[in-house]
Amino acid sequence: MDERTVACEDLYKGVKFDVRYDYLCIAGGMKSNTFNTPKVAELEGVVVFFLKHLYHARQIRNRIVECFERASNYTIPVVQRDRLLSFIVVGGGPTSCEFMSELHDFVTKDVVKWYPELAPHIKLTLVEAGPGILGSFDKALSEYYLEKLREMDIDVKLSTAVSAIEERYVDGEQITVAKFGDGTEQNFGVMVWSAGLSPVNFLEKSNLAMERGRVAVDNYLRVPNSKGRVFALGDCATTSESLPPTATVAEQSALYLADCFNNYHSKFDVLDKKNDNKDVPLPGDVTPYLMPWNALSFLNKLFCDSSPEFQYKNRGSMASMGFGGGVTDLKKSDLPGLKSTMSGQASYLVWSSTYLTKQLSLQNMILIPMYWFKALIFGRDISRF
Amino acid sequence: MDERTVACEDLYKGVKFDVRYDYLCIAGGMKSNTFNTPKVAELEGVVVFFLKHLYHARQIRNRIVECFERASNYTIPVVQRDRLLSFIVVGGGPTSCEFMSELHDFVTKDVVKWYPELAPHIKLTLVEAGPGILGSFDKALSEYYLEKLREMDIDVKLSTAVSAIEERYVDGEQITVAKFGDGTEQNFGVMVWSAGLSPVNFLEKSNLAMERGRVAVDNYLRVPNSKGRVFALGDCATTSESLPPTATVAEQSALYLADCFNNYHSKFDVLDKKNDNKDVPLPGDVTPYLMPWNALSFLNKLFCDSSPEFQYKNRGSMASMGFGGGVTDLKKSDLPGLKSTMSGQASYLVWSSTYLTKQLSLQNMILIPMYWFKALIFGRDISRF
Numbered sequence: 001m002d003e004r005t006v007a008c009e010d011l012y013k014g015v016k017f018d019v020r021y022d023y024l025c026i027a028g029g030m031k032s033n034t035f036n037t038p039k040v041a042e043l044e045g046v047v048v049f050f051l052k053h054l055y056h057a058r059q060i061r062n063r064i065v066e067c068f069e070r071a072s073n074y075t076i077p078v079v080q081r082d083r084l085l086s087f088i089v090v091g092g093g094p095t096s097c098e099f100m101s102e103l104h105d106f107v108t109k110d111v112v113k114w115y116p117e118l119a120p121h122i123k124l125t126l127v128e129a130g131p132g133i134l135g136s137f138d139k140a141l142s143e144y145y146l147e148k149l150r151e152m153d154i155d156v157k158l159s160t161a162v163s164a165i166e167e168r169y170v171d172g173e174q175i176t177v178a179k180f181g182d183g184t185e186q187n188f189g190v191m192v193w194s195a196g197l198s199p200v201n202f203l204e205k206s207n208l209a210m211e212r213g214r215v216a217v218d219n220y221l222r223v224p225n226s227k228g229r230v231f232a233l234g235d236c237a238t239t240s241e242s243l244p245p246t247a248t249v250a251e252q253s254a255l256y257l258a259d260c261f262n263n264y265h266s267k268f269d270v271l272d273k274k275n276d277n278k279d280v281p282l283p284g285d286v287t288p289y290l291m292p293w294n295a296l297s298f299l300n301k302l303f304c305d306s307s308p309e310f311q312y313k314n315r316g317s318m319a320s321m322g323f324g325g326g327v328t329d330l331k332k333s334d335l336p337g338l339k340s341t342m343s344g345q346a347s348y349l350v351w352s353s354t355y356l357t358k359q360l361s362l363q364n365m366i367l368i369p370m371y372w373f374k375a376l377i378f379g380r381d382i383s384r385f
Numbered sequence: 386m387d388e389r390t391v392a393c394e395d396l397y398k399g400v401k402f403d404v405r406y407d408y409l410c411i412a413g414g415m416k417s418n419t420f421n422t423p424k425v426a427e428l429e430g431v432v433v434f435f436l437k438h439l440y441h442a443r444q445i446r447n448r449i450v451e452c453f454e455r456a457s458n459y460t461i462p463v464v465q466r467d468r469l470l471s472f473i474v475v476g477g478g479p480t481s482c483e484f485m486s487e488l489h490d491f492v493t494k495d496v497v498k499w500y501p502e503l504a505p506h507i508k509l510t511l512v513e514a515g516p517g518i519l520g521s522f523d524k525a526l527s528e529y530y531l532e533k534l535r536e537m538d539i540d541v542k543l544s545t546a547v548s549a550i551e552e553r554y555v556d557g558e559q560i561t562v563a564k565f566g567d568g569t570e571q572n573f574g575v576m577v578w579s580a581g582l583s584p585v586n587f588l589e590k591s592n593l594a595m596e597r598g599r600v601a602v603d604n605y606l607r608v609p610n611s612k613g614r615v616f617a618l619g620d621c622a623t624t625s626e627s628l629p630p631t632a633t634v635a636e637q638s639a640l641y642l643a644d645c646f647n648n649y650h651s652k653f654d655v656l657d658k659k660n661d662n663k664d665v666p667l668p669g670d671v672t673p674y675l676m677p678w679n680a681l682s683f684l685n686k687l688f689c690d691s692s693p694e695f696q697y698k699n700r701g702s703m704a705s706m707g708f709g710g711g712v713t714d715l716k717k718s719d720l721p722g723l724k725s726t727m728s729g730q731a732s733y734l735v736w737s738s739t740y741l742t743k744q745l746s747l748q749n750m751i752l753i754p755m756y757w758f759k760a761l762i763f764g765r766d767i768s769r770f
Contacts, residue, residue, distance in 0.1 A: 010458060012451055017460045066397055073395060075402045 004229065022270040025257065026215060026223070026232040030197035030245060033213075039165040040193060047176045048165065048191045051095055060192060064106075067189040068115050080173040083187035085122045088178055090162055091195035092128030092135065094319040097145060099192055100126050101321040104152050124154045125186055127178075129161040129195070134327070136244070137317055141327040144343045148321060165191070197245055203236055214238040214245075219309040220260070220282060221253060228280030229270070231257060243312055252289045256310045259286045288313050290334055304334075389614065407655040410642065411600060411608070411617040415582035415630060418598075424550040425578060432561045433550065433576045436480055445577060449491075452574040453500050465558040468572035470507045473563055475547055476580035477513030477520065479704040482530060484577055485511050486706040489537045509539045510571055512563075514546040514580070519712070521629070522702055526712040529728045533706060550576070582630055588621055599623040599630075604694040605645070605667060606638060613665030614655070616642055628697055637674045641695045644671045673698050675719055689719075 005018045032050040034040040040048050049060045067084040070076065076084075087107075089100045104124060112119045126133070126149065133149075133156065134142040149156050161181040168177055178186045198204075199213045208223060209216045215232040217223055219239055223230040233253035235245035243249045264283035269275055285306035290313040291299050304313065316333035320326040328342040390403045417435040419425040425433050434445045452469040455461065461469075472492075474485045489509060497504045511518070511534065518534075518541065519527040534541050546566040553562055563571045583589075584598045593608060594601045600617040602608055604624055608615040618638035620630035628634045649668035654660055670691035675698040676684050689698065701718035705711040713727040 010455065012455055015455075015458065015460065017458065070395065070397055070400075073400065073402065075400065 022229065023261075023265070024226075024230045026203070026230065026236060027234045027250070027254075028200045028203050028236040030213070030235040031200050032193060033196035033198035034193070035196065037162055037164060039167070040162075043165060043167075043176065044193075047189065048193050051099060051192055051194045060190065063190050064103075064111075068111055068118060071118055071121070071189075072115050077171060077173055079170050079187075080175065081118075082121055082123070083175045084189035085118060086125070086186060086188040086190075087123070088125045088127060088186060088188045088191045090127050090191060090193045092126065092130060092133035092156075092158075093194065094134060094317070095194045096126065096128075096192070097133055097149070097319050098321070099194065100124065100149065100154060101152070101325070103192075104154060108152075123186075124152075125188075126154055126156045127160050127162060127180065128156070128158050129181075131159050133158070134319060137319070137327060137329045138331050138341050141329050141341050141343060145319065145321065145327050148325065162191075162195075197235065200236065208232075211238055211240075212242075216240075221257060221310050227278070228282075233257060239310070241312070248315055249312055252312055253310060255289045256286055259283075283308050286310075290315070407614065408646075408650070409611075409615045411588070411615065411621060412619045412635070412639075413585045413588050413621040415598070415620040416585050417578060418581035418583035419578070420581065422547055422549060424552070425547075428550060428552075428561065429578075432574065433578050436484060436577055436579045445575065448575050449488075449496075453496055453503060456503055456506070456574075457500050462556060462558055464555050464572070465560065466503075467506055467508070468560045468562075469574035470503060471510070471571060471573040471575075472508070473510045473512060473571060473573045473576045475512050475576060475578045477511065477515060477518035477541075477543075478579065479519060479702070480579045481511065481513075481577070482518055482534070482704050483706070484579065485509065485534065485539060486537070486710070488577075489539060493537075508571075509537075510573075511539055511541045512545050512547055512565065513541070513543050514566075516544050518543070519704060522704070522712060522714045523716050523726050526714050526726050526728060530704065530706065530712050533710065547576075547580075582620065585621065593617075596623055596625075597627075601625075606642060606695050612663070613667075618642060624695070626697070633700055634697055637697055638695060640674045641671055644668075668693050671695075675700070 004022070004024075005020050006024065007016065008019055009016050029052075032052055034044075044050065045059060047063070049063065050056050051060070064087070071081045071084040087103060089096050089103070107122050107124070108119075132139075132142050133146050137145075146156060157180065162178050163181050164179045166177045166179060168175055175187050176189075176191075178188055178191060180186070197213065199210065203210075203215060214235070215223060215237040217232050217237050217239055219241075220228075221231045221233050221237065221239070222228055223232055234250035237243075237253075243253075260283040263286070265280055268280050270280070285308055287300050287306045288304045288311040289297070289300060290304050291297055292315055304311070313334040314332050315335055316328060316330040318326060318328045325344055330340050330342075389407070389409075390405050391409065392401065393404055394401050414437075417437055419429075429435065430444060432448070434448065435441050436445070449472070456466045456469040472488060474481045474488070492507050492509070493504075517524075517527050518531050522530075531541060542565065547563050548566050549564045551562045551564060553560055560572050561574075561576075563573055563576060565571070582598065584595065588595075588600060599620070600608060600622040602617050602622050602624055604626075605613075606616045606618050606622065606624070607613055608617055619635035622628075622638075628638075645668040648671070650665055653665050655665070670693055672685050672691045673689045673696040674682070674685060675689050676682055677700055689696070698719040699717050700720055701713060701715040703711060703713045710729055715725050715727075
């Protein structure tokens with residue numbers, strides 16, 4: 001990245017080309033962290049699946065259907081059938097918990113219609129290395145969610161890490177086995193790995209200063225020593241405040257930077273050769289985006305102090321639980337009103353309405369409830385595609 | 386297939402197992418026919434795409450987006466850019482014609498919003514070996530459709546076959562070239578091949594009697610010499626009448642067979658060992674399914690003579706043309722009323738309402754118009770997935 005140039009490589013043919021920049025915003029995200037657990041990277045896409053991209057979701061879906069298809073063959077040995085119907089989710093964060101409750105809904109409400117004889121053999125396991133799930137939530141809520149998962153017959157293993165994955169032959173059948181830190185083992189057909197984040201390749205190989213795997217930026221989201229011309233935001237970046245790697249932070253950072261550019265940086269003539277070695281001046285006051293909806297943005301000025309620096313405003317945390325359940329934590333929220341927590345149907349209502357209004361585009365806001373409606377009325381579709 | 390057993394092989398692991406049958410219905414469909422054109426099979430999924438399965442549609446979509454992405458790179462040589470933006474459809478049947486008009490809509494209405502600078506370089510070509518498109522339609526309609534395609538600036542080559550595909554290097558750029566029967570050539574980025582049908586592998590390797598690539602069945606849809614226990618229907622089968630390989634034929638055959646089983650074959654005790662060597666008796670009268678909608682099925686008895694044999698009833702043919710256009714041919718239809726033809730918006734209305742009511746399930750009937758609505762209002766989504 002010398003002389004304000006980004007070296008690019010086309011994904012299709014590996015064509016290399018340079019793009020010059022006046023300003024650069026780095027929003028590269030993060031990738032799943034395998035913690036170098038043996039065989040995880042090797043079996044990724046086969047029996048182990050991350051849950052970051054749309055194609056991951058499709059891989060998981062196709063693999064689950066494959067497991068049921070193979071398990072339903074009358075010639076299959078019991079050991080193979082049982083391991084194919086064993087699903088492990090690694091990680092106890094909101095993604096893992098939401099996925100596990102959806103998976104539970106899917107296998108208990110939908111798949112059993114098509115493979116009723118397999119229902120008694122399905123095993124769901126959730127593994128978390130820390131002492132509890134939903135670590136960032138209020139304790140009462142984590143415990144509520146944990147209890148609900150256990151009521152669903154999900155085997156939740158706390159303070160347990162996956163130490164390795166092994167491929168093994170039992171009676172001539174190839175099976176995959178998860179080995180846990182406590183010495184126990186569990187055969188499985190699908191492992192969904194959502195246990196942590198690590199930097200994407202191009203940032204890992206860059207010479208940018210990193211802070212626990214994330215690009216270190218100052219309180220204006222600027223990369224140091226870039227004369228105010230390089231910014232980083234979203235999951236891939238953090239200030240010294242250690243911002244959580246969530247969509248809310250990414251969205252608020254992007255809105256902050258947009259305001260900086262529109263109101264302040266645009267006044268600096270970056271194309272003027274004479275300015276090449278000058279620092280871009282710091283921005284003036286920017287109002288933080290506390291309110292989740294644009295219609296309420298007039299309240300931002302009322303409840304927050306403007307400042308030239310980026311201020312992250314906590315709007316609370318939520319985790320859904322299938323249809324009609326979940327937890328909402330507003331205790332640490334900067335939103336005005338009660339510092340409360342919610343669980344069950346009230347939380348689901350908050351979750352679904354918030355989820356909806358955050359869907360980027362009107363078309364998604366129309367399509368998503370149609371899908372929910374369809375899933376509720378007709379059940380999920382289990383065809384492979 | 387000795388002793389009423391089907392040899393199966395699981396698609397995932399190639400596990401082989403047998404399934405015994407009392408009755409067997411073969412509905413294997415057909416696959417795309419490459420006519421052994423050089424390189425077509427080899428480049429299938431890369432630059433040549435069939436259009437039979439859902440995943441084919443996704444492949445085509447992703448490839449089109451790839452072509453635009455690569456063509457929009459400022460470093461790309463002109464010869465490469467132009468060939469990436471050249472789309473060829475092979476075949477002049479309803480599938481090819483509908484696909485070509487949709488493709489035209491897609492590139493002229495949607496893609497150009499994202500790549501306006503590429504619009505002047507897009508080239509659309511349709512190649513048909515016969516003297517006209519939509520060969521099975523009334524001549525006035527084929528000509529109307531042809532004229533409309535040409536008005537859209539689509540290069541329609543009639544009486545022209547693709548004789549080979551070549552990969553070639555021009556100025557160090559790898560390009561793919563279609564060679565036509567008349568000696569001309571056309572570089573291309575995407576070729577959609579929808580030119581004919583050939584038998585699927587398991588039927589080709591079977592020792593069933595075939596008639597032009599399709600399992601020969603008698604007028605009761607029975608495979609000869611099967612003691613009335615093996616049936617074949619849909620695209621993969623034909624009576625001596627040469628049924629067209631369409632969804633209407635497949636649907637009517639399936640409904641006919643269902644009636645045979647429910648009303649007649651169910652009275653024959655196929656499990657009784659004493660019947661093992663007896664022929665299953667022929668069915669009695671079955672009413673043909675002329676009416677496309679169940680609500681009108683009481684009219685079938687009124688307009689058609691019942692018979693023990695399968696009778697295909699022509700309901701007319703349709704081909705849509707993007708939003709709001711198309712052709713409908715009722716001249717050869719067995720439906721009561723005018724033996725008419727339609728084109729333009731009237732035809733589109735008939736096409737879309739018929740298409741909808743044939744969507745198998747209520748959920749598709751709800752989802753499809755929502756998609757149409759979404760595409761009409763918001764444009765198509767061009768993200769890769």
